[in-house]
Each structure stands twice: as structure tokens, then as C-alpha cells.
Amino acid sequence: MARIGWIGLGNMGNPMSQNLVKAGHEVIVWNRTKSKADEVIAAGATWGASPKEVAAKSDFIFTMVADGPTLHAVTLGKDSIVEGLSAGKIVIDMSTVSPAESEKVNEAVESKGAKLIRGPVTGSTVLAQNAGLGILASGDKATYDKVLPLFETLGKNQFYLGSGEEARVLKLAINTMIASTMQIQAEAVVLSEKAGLDVGQVCEVIAGSAVGSPLCGYKKAVITEGVYAPAFSVKLMMKDLDLAFEAAKQYGVPMTATAITRQSLAAAAATGRAEKDFSVLTQVLEDASGYKR
Structure with missing residues (x-):
């Protein structure tokens, strides 16, 4: 089972992270409003004090946040994911952000010897709960292959689209x-x-x-x-x-x-x-x- 970090527990992130817990993975979570993590923690996840701690304790770090500025804050800011990264770790961002916002995150992640997979999703909150999402992915293909089993836990339709910002x-x-x-x-x-x-x-x-x-x-x-x-x-x-x-x-x-x-x-x-x-x-x-x- 994988050591997984999850950052962002809104309408989509909450059920998606719970599906990883149900699959038996070791999941550590963080959200700006801690009370939104209560349900996931009750399901078996643990709490991380910061995105940095989540990244330091995980091999795969998922982010599912509202927008580009929030993604940059949790990825690039103080006590952020990048500060907790080391070589070989994989960051998977499932948010909907612009290619330019994504490129900035990719540069920071790769500077630590880690890899970024872009993995935005298609589907509703109901599909998130039922693990029926479609996942659009791009980034390094060998890294994608490592992440694919986790994507298959989250959604039924997988699409690998290319090595850059295609997703x-x-x-x-x-x-x-x-x-x-x-x-x-x-x-x-x-x-x-x-x-x-x-x-x-x-x-x-x-x-x-x-x-x-x-x-x-x-x-x-x-x-x-x-x-x-x-x-x-x-x-x-x-x-x-x-x-x-x-x-x-x-x-x-x-x-x-x-x-x-x-x-x-x-x-x-x-x-x-x-x-x-x-x-x-x-x-x-x-x-x-x-x-x-």
C-alpha cells in the first residue's frame, strides 16, 4: 500500500481522499479549514500540520484545490509541499488551473528531484463519491504509470494525453x-x-x-x-x-x-x-x- 498525502478537502477532495483510505492506503491530509478533514480522519486518515509535513511523510502527494493562487500557496509558499519534497517523490495536482500556473509548479517540483503529474478530473461530486470520475493526465509517462493504480482507485476512465500541459x-x-x-x-x-x-x-x-x-x-x-x-x-x-x-x-x-x-x-x-x-x-x-x- 502507498503512503499518500492529500491536500484540499472540498466537495471533490473529501470523497476522493476517502476512496484512497478505503482502498487501504496510508493517507495523511491537510486543509486550510481543519474541520473539513474530520470526516476523512474518522474514516482512517491522519492529520498533517502543514503541506510541508504532508509532503515529507508521503511518496505521492495529491492536491485538489479551488484555483491557481491556492495551488501556488500550498505548493510554493511557506511550509509548502516543495519544502517537504525530496528526490523520487511524485506530486499529482487534480485542480483546474491554467497551463502557465501549472508550469510554475512543475519547475519548482522538478527542482527538488521530484515529478509532477497533472491530473484534472471530469465528473460530479456523485462520481467522486462512487470512484467513477474521468481523469485527464499529462506529464512524464514513466511517472504516470506509477500513479495509474491510484487513479484507477479514484475513477473509471483514464486518459494519458502527453508529457506537458495537455491535460x-x-x-x-x-x-x-x-x-x-x-x-x-x-x-x-x-x-x-x-x-x-x-x-x-x-x-x-x-x-x-x-x-x-x-x-x-x-x-x-x-x-x-x-x-x-x-x-x-x-x-x-x-x-x-x-x-x-x-x-x-x-x-x-x-x-x-x-x-x-x-x-x-x-x-x-x-x-x-x-x-x-x-x-x-x-x-x-x-x-x-x-x-x-
């Missing part, structure tokens, strides 16, 4: 499609509602039609009930789209549909919905259309 780019590209899908579905649902159709039936038909997707299925009940608990918040989706725009600028790609969706998310945030699930775009459009359920 970062594809993760951002996928999130632009996820966000835009919810914008298009919002338009279809509100048009149908205003014409007198039942929202639950509309969502069911969409999910089972040619335009349906697993995402439409996941969000069917959320939109039908109109209760948008944050599986993936508006705030985080805006962050990801902004990172996608940076990448698009780097590679010279216009992203017209993504830009429209980003404006709708901004409207959601401006009306007090920044912490709601991003599927709240349906409610935003209902309001803009003067429709009340």
Missing part, C-alpha cells in the same frame, strides 16, 4: 462545453416553460434525446426542483472560463459561445447566485423572461 488545456476545453450546454439547456427549458410545458418532463425529454448527455441527466432533477445546491458553483465556473479565454488567446482561438455563457454566469453572480450551482442559469433566464414557476 490542463483539455480540462478547460471540456468545461467550456459543460458551461455552454447549461446555457443552451436554459434557453430550451424556459422557452418550453413559457409555452406551458412541464419543466420536469422537458428536462426528462432533453436528457433522453439526441442532444442529451450525462450532464443533462445529472442536472435534470436540479433544474426541475429549482434548488441549485452547489455541486459546481457559478463562481468556480467563471474562473474556469476565464482560464479558457487565456488559453484561447495563447493559441489564437475565438470562443464566441463561451463568451456569451460567461456573460450569463456574470448575471447570475451579480444577482446573488455566485455560490449556487452553475445550472442556475435556467433560473437567471426565467427571471430575465419574466417567468415565475
